[in-house]
Amino acid sequence: MRPSLRIILSNLSHKGRLVGLARRASSCPSSSLAPFAPPDTMIIQQLQNKDDRIVTLETQNATILAELAGQKKTNEEILEKMKRSFPAEFS
Template sequence: MKLVGFVDPEGSVSLAFASCPVIVFGKSVPKKKGRLVGLGRRTRSVPPSSAPPPFVDPEVLTAQLKDKDDRISLLETQMAAQQAGYEAQRRLNQQMMEMMQRMYPNEVFPDVPDP
């Protein structure tokens, strides 16, 4: 026995156990955009491609773009400061390694790559 699903003329889905193939006669179900036959459901978060995009006031879009530009410039400033800090730490590490090699000339220090 296997689980068989079929769609009746009203469009509802029925499930049944059958030992032989089930043939459903009647009018076919018209295909509708955004409709799935079966147990699955289509998410409604994405409108169909033929729907016109919703109207958004240009001032709202301009404000959103300005906000995004401000956030991007803030992140770029933070990244530049972070990079300067990395460079300063790299120079300090190099000076410390040179000092250690002068203090202990017979020692072999591991070569640690910079981050």
């Protein structure tokens, strides 16, 4: 049994209370320090595909917004012509 486990197990119970679980000794390396593993190529490819789709959607959105702005301008011009042609209808 490792010394750190022996210390923890021997200190688990003291008058009915759990003790010895707050911190690990600094001489014992943390298990969270795993060696670096490069990301999975499948995950990288999926992220790249999502990035590509986002760029495509943003481009489509910009095109649609430009078309809507043009249509709004055309609608305003038509409305102004109608107001000049039929002033009684818009008063």
